[in-house]
Amino acid sequence: MKFLIAFVNFDVSVSASLLGDSSTVSSIRHEIVDTTDHLYAECESIRDIEVLFEKAQNYPIDNDVVHNPAFKAKVLTVQPLPSSL
Template sequence: MKFLINFVSIDTTESNALILFSSAISRIQHEIVNTDSPEYSACESIRDIEVTFETSRNYQSSNDYLERPHSKLKVLTVEALPREQ
């Protein structure tokens, strides 16, 4: 099954007080993932898709190491796409 993921990238170097009033948050980005791929094959829910997507982008090397320490990806929505006929 395919899912449309809508997400943003947040500049983590920006002050928390100013983060909503600056260019620290990127425009909404989109990506389609497929549960047929090995990375998502064990996902049983939309929540699993969200967690897998964020983890694979933010913590590629280790659960204790942020891949890009100056920005972090955050999923906004996950939508199931209709099956192709």
């Protein structure tokens, strides 16, 4: 099954007082993920997909280090797509 993910990137390399300021948040981005992809194959819920997407974007190498602090992803929505897509 395919899902459309809407997410934003935050620049978390700035001070906490600037987080959420328009200069630290990207426009809404979209990506399609497929549960036939080995990364998402064992997902049982939309929550699982959200968690794995953020982990893959933010912590692909080390669970304790944000891969790219200037582009930390935060999922806004996960929507199932019709099987015809």
